[in-house]
Amino acid sequence: xxxxxxxxxxxxxxxxxxxxxxxxxxxxxxxxxxxxxxxxxxxxxxxxxxxxxxxxxxxxxxxxxxxxxxxxxxxxxxxxxxxxxxxxxxxxxxxxxxxxxxxxxxxxxxxxxxxxxxxxxxxxxxxxxxxxxxxxxxxxxxxxxxxxxxxxxxxxxxxxxxxxxxxxxxxxxxxxxxxxxxxxxxxxxxxxxxxxxxxxxxxxxxxxxxxxxxxxxxxxxxxxxxxxxxxxxxxxxxxxxxxxxxxxxxxxxxxxxxxxxxxxxxxxxxxxxxxxxxxxxxxxxxxxxxxxxxxxxxxxxxxxxxxxxxxxxxxxxxxxxxx
Amino acid sequence: xxxxxxxxxxxxxxxxxxxxxxxxxxxxxxxxxxxxxxxxxxxxxxxxxxxxxxxxxxxxxxxxxxxxxxxxxxxxxxxxxxxxxxxxxxxxxx
Numbered sequence: 001x002x003x004x005x006x007x008x009x010x011x012x013x014x015x016x017x018x019x020x021x022x023x024x025x026x027x028x029x030x031x032x033x034x035x036x037x038x039x040x041x042x043x044x045x046x047x048x049x050x051x052x053x054x055x056x057x058x059x060x061x062x063x064x065x066x067x068x069x070x071x072x073x074x075x076x077x078x079x080x081x082x083x084x085x086x087x088x089x090x091x092x093x094x095x096x097x098x099x100x101x102x103x104x105x106x107x108x109x110x111x112x113x114x115x116x117x118x119x120x121x122x123x124x125x126x127x128x129x130x131x132x133x134x135x136x137x138x139x140x141x142x143x144x145x146x147x148x149x150x151x152x153x154x155x156x157x158x159x160x161x162x163x164x165x166x167x168x169x170x171x172x173x174x175x176x177x178x179x180x181x182x183x184x185x186x187x188x189x190x191x192x193x194x195x196x197x198x199x200x201x202x203x204x205x206x207x208x209x210x211x212x213x214x215x216x217x218x219x220x221x222x223x224x225x226x227x228x229x230x231x232x233x234x235x236x237x238x239x240x241x242x243x244x245x246x247x248x249x250x251x252x253x254x255x256x257x258x259x260x261x262x263x264x265x266x267x268x269x270x271x272x273x274x275x276x277x278x279x280x281x282x283x284x285x286x287x288x289x290x291x292x293x294x295x296x297x298x299x300x301x302x303x304x305x306x307x308x309x310x311x312x313x314x315x316x317x318x319x320x321x322x323x
Numbered sequence: 324x325x326x327x328x329x330x331x332x333x334x335x336x337x338x339x340x341x342x343x344x345x346x347x348x349x350x351x352x353x354x355x356x357x358x359x360x361x362x363x364x365x366x367x368x369x370x371x372x373x374x375x376x377x378x379x380x381x382x383x384x385x386x387x388x389x390x391x392x393x394x395x396x397x398x399x400x401x402x403x404x405x406x407x408x409x410x411x412x413x414x415x416x417x
Contacts, residue, residue: 019390025364029382031375032368056383063372087361129355137360172358251390 019250021051021086026134028141029056030081031063040078043149044323045138045180047131049084050091050155051249054283058082058154058315065316065323075323081141081149085134091157092211092242094123100214102238104231108223111216118215119164131158131165132172139176150322151180154315156218156281157211159186183322189279189314190221196310202276203228204312205267209282210242218281230275237263241282248284256291261298268305277310286313 026049033039044062048055059082069075098121100114118124131153142149153162162182169177193204204227206218213219219229232238243259267274280286292298292306367382369375 019393023393024386024389026361028363028366028368029375029379030366030368031372032370034370052386053383056379056386060376060379063376067372083363085361125355129358130361132358133361136358137363140360141363141366168355168358249390250394251387252394 018246020090021049021088021249024049024052024084024086026087026137027084028081029059029084030079030141031059032079032081032143033077036077038076040076041146043079043081043142043146045142045149045151046080046082046154047085047134047138047151047158048082048154049086050088050158051284052084052086053248053251053287055082055084055154057286058152058283061315062319062323065319069323079143079146081138083134083138083141085131085138088130088134088155088158089123089127091127091155091161092209092214094121094127095157095160095211095214097121097123102210102214102235104213104233104235104238106216108216108219108229111214112220115160115215119160124161125164127158128161128164129168131161132168135165135169135180136173136176139173139179142179146179148179148181151182152315152318152322153182153185154283156185156283156314157209157215159184160211160215160217183318185314185318186217186221188318188321189281189312190218190225192312192314192317193222193227193277193279194225196312197227197276198225200276203230205230205275205278206281207241207263207278207285207288209245210238212281213238218279232263233266237266244288245282245284248287253291253295254297256288257295257297260288260292261302264292264302264306265299268302274305274309277312279312279314281314283315286315 044066046055046058046062048058059080062080066075066078066080070077095118098118100118103110106114119128135151138151139149153159166177166180166182169180197204204222206213206222206229208218213231219231222229232241240259240263244256247253247255247259280289289306289311293303295303298306367378369378
């Protein structure tokens with residue numbers, strides 16, 4: 001079963017040249033307003049670059065949220081710093097290399113057990129280590145006078161590795177680690193899902209990388225909250241999600257449409273009806289969904305269907321609380 | 324629709340515990356390198372939101388252009404079948 005599914009996942013990216021996050025340089029992009037009495041002294045630090053477009057969009061969204069809250073008198077101006085850590089190895093590939101496979105019928109507890117076994121595997125340790133090294137670089141970007149920073153890692157799958165990365169940082173650079181207060185996309189989106197569908201009996205569809213699904217990052221928390229988590233009904237449709245994610249990284253809009261449309265056609269035709277909410281559980285999902293809502297090559301009924309869905313965007317959920 | 328049900332643990336706590344054990348006492352901890360900051364190739368700092376957003380637009384256009392160029396180049400992709408994409412820095416990956 002595992003080998004079969006892995007093969008299908010790979011087919012989604014085998015058709016052409018794939019563009020990786022690592023094809024782009026590591027850069028800092030930051031908004032640093034001049035000092036003032038009303039400025040918030042705690043910077044917001046975004047660890048992005050996974051992929052770079054999603055990281056840039058996260059910074060745009062953070063600034064938009066900050067502007068809106070400042071206009072409403074709810075927030076003070078503050079530094080918002082984005083480190084595009086494109087050096088971080090592919091998260092799903094590392095999880096798969098550790099021997100995990102995609103099983104869309106597995107229970108959250110099984111996924112959790114498998115994930116625990118994965119964390120000490122060489123590839124997973126390497127990802128955690130590179131995240132730790134990226135956090136060390138990010139810490140050096142903070143203003144010296146800032147005692148702490150709100151940290152948001154703008155990649156859902158990276159959350160599987162972040163606890164180990166922070167442990168490594170604490171071990172080698174405890175002063176740096178002590179400055180970070182992390183805000184989890186997973187927890188933020190789960191709380192938003194509870195608010196959106198809790199008590200309705202409806203399920204939340206998880207649109208995420210195979211790595212996120214394999215490790216049960218979302219399904220555990222949702223299940224604890226009594227919310228049914230829904231995933232693509234077949235490995236082929238999940239391969240389509242991965243293909244669409246990789247196509248966003250490759251700036252290939254036609255491929256995004258080709259990969260993602262079948263999934264939403266299938267969701268639209270479910271006998272049980274559409275999911276109560278969709279968790280956009282990969283930072284590329286924002287771009288995928290925007291394309292599906294507007295692209296002329298997407299059948300009109302699918303465009304309308306995607307437009308009608310209640311979408312929970314983890315980055316937005318976290319920014320609404322943190323910014 | 325496939326359904327994941329029957330959880331017995333909280334993911335955040337459980338994964339954190341597992342990952343922490345991996346970092347601190349697992350096989351990976353013994354072989355891992357020290358934490359050293361990655362190299363940041365350029366810094367773009369702005370004191371107004373408008374200038375930052377303006378730069379972000381050009382940055383995103385640049386990402387698209389770079390990705391399109393890579394796709395058009397026909398570069399042989401790093402095959403996922405190897406599943407060994409473990410480079411530690413952008414420079415060593417290029």
